[in-house]
Amino acid sequence: MTLKKFFRPFLYLLGLYVIVCFLLRILLIFNPIVTGGFSLGSILKIFFLGALSNAFVFIVVGVLFWMYLLFLSDGKYKKPFGYIIFGLLLLLLIYVSFFNTIFNQYGGVVPTLVITFIGIKTFLFGLLLFLPKYRKQIRLVLYTFTIFIFVTLILLNGVSEFFFWNEFGVRYNFIAVDYLIYTNEVIGNIMESYPIVPLFTGLGIASLGITIFIVYKTKSYLNHLPSFFSKLKIIVVNAIGLLLALLLIPALAHLQNAQNIFTNELQADGIHKFYDAFLDNSLNYFKFYPTINQQEAFQTLQKQFPDIKGESTLRSIKDSIPEVHKNVVLITVESLSEEFLAHYGNKKDLTPFLDSLADKSLIFTNLYAVGNRTVRGLEALTLSLPPTAGESIIKRKDNKDKFNLGNIFKQRGYQVKFMYGGYSYFDNMKDFFEGNGYDIVDRSNFKPEEITFANVWGVCDEDMANKAIETMNAEAATGKPFFNHWMTVSNHRPYTFPNGKIDIRGDAKSRDGGVKYTDYALHKFFSMAEKQPWFNNTIFIIVADHCASSAGRTALPMDKYRIPAIVYSRNFIPSQEVTKLCSQIDIMPTVLGLMHFTYPTKFFGQNVLDSTYIPRAFIATYQDLGFIRDSTLTVLSPVKQIQQYELKEEPIEGVAPQFQSKYKEILLNKPDLIRKKEAISFYQTASWLLQHKGYQQ
Incomplete structure (x- = not known):
């Protein structure tokens, strides 16, 4: 399998993110809240530089997806490594479930989330370890579920940005950061303000359809998992892409310098704007x-x-x-x-x-x-x-x-x-x-x-x-x-x-x-x-x-x-x-x-x-x-x-x-x-x- 084929799952998700952001920009431009026209130069900046920003932002966010892909392996289930890993996972699950850990000090739902995550991870590892005959089928289900999560998050982000723009006339900003803190009021507000059932039904159907398409086009990755040396090459390519993205994302942000504030907002990437707002919630005036x-x-x-x-x-x-x-x-x-x-x-x-x-x-x-x-x-x-x-x-x-x-x-x-x-x-x-x-x-x-x-x-x-x-x-x-x-x-x-x-x-x-x-x-x-x-x-x-x-x-x-x-x-x-x-x-x-x-x-x-x-x-x-x-x-x-x-x-x-x-x-x-x-x-x-x-x- 060529190295290019190993990148296919990521490239499909990258393409989906850029397309969703492109369609979102069209919707936002024609939103009644946008006043004034745009020159040809502004339109080109909005869509061309905006697409570049989206691509580089997804390269950074996509590191999470690459971590999942690179950890797919048959070698870790071989004796005795598989049993050692499974035993360690069980011990970890017992420790976080019955002992006073650092997560208990945070209180709230944090301990429950950690126990649930480790519990699911232990259960799935056990399935793949003890049911080798069904390993490919189980892995395909988990791969499909992972793709579904990423597709849903991409679509959900587009929908969220649309409604946020409709309310505030800007991309994610400091208010969006606030909303993450007060989830009870905000989720309640959303539930009471919008037609959630038809909206999420449509979103779920779209996510499922796109997931089936991407899985059909990329499932060959699971049949020919990259070797250790192929993974090293993939890591090197990813590292170079990540470095370029981290350098170019702020450079593209500096080009959001039009007099019309809507041009700058439309050109921006919502996820990057959210990240900026998260970092800049406390601004030193003298700096x-x-x-x-x-x-x-x-x-x-x-x-x-x-x-x-x-x-x-x-x-x-x-x-x-x-x-x-x-x-x-x-x-x-x-x-x-x-x-x-x-x-x-x-x-x-x-x-x-x-x-x-x-x-x-x-x-x-x-x-x-x-x-x-x-x-x-x-x-x-x-x-x-x-x-x-x-x-x-x-x-x-x-x-x-x-x-x-x-x-x-x-x-x-x-x-x-x-x-x-x-x-x-x-x-x-x-x-x-x-x-x-x-x-x-x-x-x-x-x-x-x-x-x-x-x-x-x-x-x-x-x-x-x-x-x-x-x-x-x-x-x-x-x-x-x-x-x-x-x-x-x-x-x-x-x-x-x-x-x-x-x-x-x-x-x-x-x-x-x-x-x-x-x-x-x-x-x-x-x-x-x-x-x-x-x-x-x-x-x-x-x-x-x-x-x-x-x-x-x-x-x-x-x-x-x-x-x-x-x-x-x-x-x-x-x-x-x-x-x-x-x-x-x-x-x-x-x-x-x-x-x-x-x-x-x-x-x-x-x-x-x-x-x-x-x-x-x-x-x-x-x-x-x-x-x-x-x-x-x-x-x-x-x-x-x-x-x-x-x-x-x-x-x-x-x-x-x-x-x-x-x-x-x-x-x-x-x-x-x-x-x-x-x-x-x-x-x-x-x-x-x-x-x-x-x-x-």
């Missing part, structure tokens, strides 16, 4: 981002905060009017894009309650979320800190005892709680909020009879509203003021909620339904709250955690970060529109200003209503850090890259000027050095303070 002299950075920051000294943001907020210790309820609404509200041009009447409440409230009309994940929004509201590169502070190990909003209230005798309809261990919220002085009210606090409807993310927002009222009544009974931060869950895929509440069915799995039901639940909460004696002594803040989608032609599309924020307090806060450009981190410092709090602060957020406030905003992914000021967007990216865009408004017909949110981002060839320095100073100082424990309580 990957542009910097200036540290003293100069804080001096630049001092223009925003004149009272700070040295390498610190510590300063005093003073008010001549006595403090007003009203109750405060901060409601963070899942995925509430500004586009859902009538004020911003929506014609579907999705938020009738919020639209009516906005007219009676202080409403921020030009406000931007700092990020595109819930944890980023919670971080911004709690710590009033610009987003820093990598994972949210909430999910970092060093996430406790930070200078935070809850502590400011606690120092004044407030009861401080975080409320969440799901299990707050998700996204590390429980660890973060408890570590910063909050008490937790989540799904684990519900009695079975208190839950009328729940999905994988938690109890419906109505049930959480009932629990919130119960909790606040108990707090009010103590005579102490309370600060409660409630994170909603219903406006999240699969968008399921109780039927019969709104004019959209709860099992229709409609985003519009999720938005409208959340608005309904908030209306119900306010209706109940109005009947409580503490209502007139309470400030309510309603703000989105992030937008419903963050995908666009550029890395940081402005309209995908614009969110509504409403501050309501009957007979205390007059209705008004705050049109100044501002950030999520400014909301609570503004509320503290309305309450005339005098306090020492390290917050980067500011009271927007203060005459000294300088309008600016922060928007970011886990990697790209954006700073908006005076119609200029400055974006800091790895490695040490800076780009600036002129923001040119694209008016939406029928929308008032203060609610316009569409902008064309025009790349500037000549950067504004002042804005560049400002952007660096904010992100550099925030990163430095976190790194050097300068943002602790």
Whole structure:
């Protein structure tokens, strides 16, 4: 048998992977989420360089398949080696099953997985050892099963990439890494959001058909297993291919440098993007981002905060009017894009309650979320800190005892709680909020009879509203003021909620339904709250955690970060529109200003209503850090890259000027050095303070 024939099984799988990726690119290009056209050069880059990336990535991943093929041998079953190996496998199985091993220290399902794997391996080795007459047939079954697994994973990856793109408009990124950690919620979300049975039935049929074809074409490998010296040659060829792949994969990634972000994403290989995201979940600002002299950075920051000294943001907020210790309820609404509200041009009447409440409230009309994940929004509201590169502070190990909003209230005798309809261990919220002085009210606090409807993310927002009222009544009974931060869950895929509440069915799995039901639940909460004696002594803040989608032609599309924020307090806060450009981190410092709090602060957020406030905003992914000021967007990216865009408004017909949110981002060839320095100073100082424990309580 020639050496070429030994490579046939691998080449068929390689070809399948490249073909699936080619077809996937065609589907993604025509996805409605992709905006703008592509030049001929872009198309060639997407498909030619993309195919090369796919091939080299599979060469690396295919090492697992080669290990299986190269371990196929008849020699290891000969006496006495076969019995020695079988005996060792049995001893290993007994050891991991009945003794305290390192796997037991990991806990969870790890010991079970290890025992199952070794058990199956021992059983199959025994079959091949003691049934030599049926060895070829058994090996063919195992070979077919192995091919089936690889084929299924290739097809499943293509399907997963399609749905991930449909949701986020990018290849696998940091969110996909997160999803591997919280498999229960994510798998539940998938099960409830998509037609899993027909989807996996079709996938299984396709995998089986392709497997039969590949096995038929390559089963001769099993009849003529390579000799020891042939295997050495195969290993050498594989080693050369692996080395080339490891060198060329990053080189091809560097060629993903088009101005259109969709071109780069389409050209990329999803598995490689996932690997990059896994490695880069913690980014050292000073290693990957542009910097200036540290003293100069804080001096630049001092223009925003004149009272700070040295390498610190510590300063005093003073008010001549006595403090007003009203109750405060901060409601963070899942995925509430500004586009859902009538004020911003929506014609579907999705938020009738919020639209009516906005007219009676202080409403921020030009406000931007700092990020595109819930944890980023919670971080911004709690710590009033610009987003820093990598994972949210909430999910970092060093996430406790930070200078935070809850502590400011606690120092004044407030009861401080975080409320969440799901299990707050998700996204590390429980660890973060408890570590910063909050008490937790989540799904684990519900009695079975208190839950009328729940999905994988938690109890419906109505049930959480009932629990919130119960909790606040108990707090009010103590005579102490309370600060409660409630994170909603219903406006999240699969968008399921109780039927019969709104004019959209709860099992229709409609985003519009999720938005409208959340608005309904908030209306119900306010209706109940109005009947409580503490209502007139309470400030309510309603703000989105992030937008419903963050995908666009550029890395940081402005309209995908614009969110509504409403501050309501009957007979205390007059209705008004705050049109100044501002950030999520400014909301609570503004509320503290309305309450005339005098306090020492390290917050980067500011009271927007203060005459000294300088309008600016922060928007970011886990990697790209954006700073908006005076119609200029400055974006800091790895490695040490800076780009600036002129923001040119694209008016939406029928929308008032203060609610316009569409902008064309025009790349500037000549950067504004002042804005560049400002952007660096904010992100550099925030990163430095976190790194050097300068943002602790």
